[in-house]
Amino acid sequence: MTSKPIVTRFAPSPTGYLHIGGGRTALFNWLYARGRGGKFLLRIEDTDRERSTPAATEAILRGLTWLGLDWDGDVVSQFDRKDRHAEVAHQMLERGTAYKCFATTEEIAAFRAEAEARGSYALFVSPWRDADPATYPNLPYVIRMRAPRDGETVIQDVVQGRVVIKNDSLDDMICLRSDGTPTYMLAVVVDDHDMQVSHVIRGDDHLNNAARQQMIYAAMDWDIPVWAHIPLIHGPDGKKLSKRHGATGVEEYQAMGYPAAGMRNYLTRLGWAQGDAEIFTTDQALAMFDLDGIGRAPARLDFKKLENTCGHHMAMAQDADLMVELQAYLVAAKLPHLSRDQSDLLTRALYCVKDRAKTFPDLLEKAQFALTARPIVPDEAAAKSLDSVSRGILKSLTLQLQTANWTKADLEQILNAAAAENNIGFGKLAAPLRAALAGRTATPSVFDMMLVLGRQEVLGRLHDAS
RNA sequence: GGCCCGUUCGUCUAUCGGUUAGGACAUCUGGUUUUCAACCAGGCAAGAGGGGUUCGACUCCCCUACGGGCUGCCA
Numbered sequence: 001m002t003s004k005p006i007v008t009r010f011a012p013s014p015t016g017y018l019h020i021g022g023g024r025t026a027l028f029n030w031l032y033a034r035g036r037g038g039k040f041l042l043r044i045e046d047t048d049r050e051r052s053t054p055a056a057t058e059a060i061l062r063g064l065t066w067l068g069l070d071w072d073g074d075v076v077s078q079f080d081r082k083d084r085h086a087e088v089a090h091q092m093l094e095r096g097t098a099y100k101c102f103a104t105t106e107e108i109a110a111f112r113a114e115a116e117a118r119g120s121y122a123l124f125v126s127p128w129r130d131a132d133p134a135t136y137p138n139l140p141y142v143i144r145m146r147a148p149r150d151g152e153t154v155i156q157d158v159v160q161g162r163v164v165i166k167n168d169s170l171d172d173m174i175c176l177r178s179d180g181t182p183t184y185m186l187a188v189v190v191d192d193h194d195m196q197v198s199h200v201i202r203g204d205d206h207l208n209n210a211a212r213q214q215m216i217y218a219a220m221d222w223d224i225p226v227w228a229h230i231p232l233i234h235g236p237d238g239k240k241l242s243k244r245h246g247a248t249g250v251e252e253y254q255a256m257g258y259p260a261a262g263m264r265n266y267l268t269r270l271g272w273a274q275g276d277a278e279i280f281t282t283d284q285a286l287a288m289f290d291l292d293g294i295g296r297a298p299a300r301l302d303f304k305k306l307e308n309t310c311g312h313h314m315a316m317a318q319d320a321d322l323m324v325e326l327q328a329y330l331v332a333a334k335l336p337h338l339s340r341d342q343s344d345l346l347t348r349a350l351y352c353v354k355d356r357a358k359t360f361p362d363l364l365e366k367a368q369f370a371l372t373a374r375p376i377v378p379d380e381a382a383a384k385s386l387d388s389v390s391r392g393i394l395k396s397l398t399l400q401l402q403t404a405n406w407t408k409a410d411l412e413q414i415l416n417a418a419a420a421e422n423n424i425g426f427g428k429l430a431a432p433l434r435a436a437l438a439g440r441t442a443t444p445s446v447f448d449m450m451l452v453l454g455r456q457e458v459l460g461r462l463h464d465a466s
Numbered sequence: 467g468g469c470c471c472g473u474u475c476g477u478c479u480a481u482c483g484g485u486u487a488g489g490a491c492a493u494c495u496g497g498u499u500u501u502c503a504a505c506c507a508g509g510c511a512a513g514a515g516g517g518g519u520u521c522g523a524c525u526c527c528c529c530u531a532c533g534g535g536c537u538g539c540c541a
Binding site: 011012013015045046047048050051105108116119120121122123142160163164165166169170171173174176177178179181183184185187188203204205206207208209211229231232234236238239240266269270271272273274275276277278279295296297298299300301302304305306307308309311315355356357366415419429430431433434444445446 | 467468469470471472473476477478479480488489490491492499500501502503504533534535536537538539540541
């Protein structure tokens, strides 16, 4: 049998920013398709005109782009396809798999209120389901699915397994609203079918919906896609991830300074596993990712592990890429740009700071020694360490360094010589030197600082300090 | 209320009837280091509870508890 081409999609509704859970869903879809030469499509589910905004769509695209997830073709607007949705609804009408319902929202609400008063929760049963068209009033109507009353609908889900849902728990859902616009339930199915989506990978909050949607596929005689309902992401306390847990938007994570590669790695690994693989590149993820590695239980966000993962990627990154992403971070975090000099200095310092930084703010903090402008203003602790002995050391060092070749080995030799000359421990020597060079942060070794800062800068700082 | 899904170290997870239940993060101890970080070595730490099925269950079945979802002319 010829296997159909792999097509996945991400279909967010534009009612806010890109949620971190949505980002992961998109990532899984992207990984699955891209890892197999398939297509990854993007569709904006904007049929709810009240809540959909262009700004939200923009935010979602930005979020995806930051995560490095690119989609094939144009972004599809579900709203733009409303005529096709209506067309399908009417085809269902013709096939007899749907019917016109003239019940008003008031009638439906009354029906439910009554059921609730009795202490039960009956599904709404439309009196128009089997009505004679000759009795139809000249009023607005909705088109409802003529859902089977008995039997059961079976969802074969790659992640959840075989899920059986009794048809009597499913009502005759509305497919086309009285204003002629489609509901979500109809629109997804039509769009997924038309876009030839082969694998529907989405949150498991849609698992029950899959049964209803499958009825539409059946009504239209369409092929059912492969279902993969993945668990949602929870907060550290196990509750559904919400604002009170902190950041929920993908862009917020960018603004906090997490590198995208680390974020991608962490998100991939959250709720998915392939043996003991923990840290991997995107190419490796692409090669490894498969649906059967997805867990069935909701996963909690763990910021410590996120940081650790990001730390690995920070160290793995190319310096040039890091500098580019850093600029984007500064913009996202609304921080001032680096000056040309700072940029150059930081580029030179990367080799000795990137493998100890986990995030961009972290990187900047650890690179303070290079970024801090002269004159140095030591903090109190550093100033206290600059006793008269230290001042003397700095003076003699200044002289020695003026004639030195500034390779790491030479610097080491000079410092050792200076230590011996002053009859003092290496540590005691390094303290004032570091204070002079760094101002207040003292992350890299003295050697690293000297190599990064260069002769002029170091000598200047030594003079300032002594 | 009804229906559906889930439950292995604190966290992410491996295991797909037979393991001293493995790895990673976190944490603790020691080492290395001019400092911090990093790094190295080691330690602590788990099958929600109860019934079955089986020679044998974390793995299969049932019940309970807990968590989540659906039950809209929202998506």
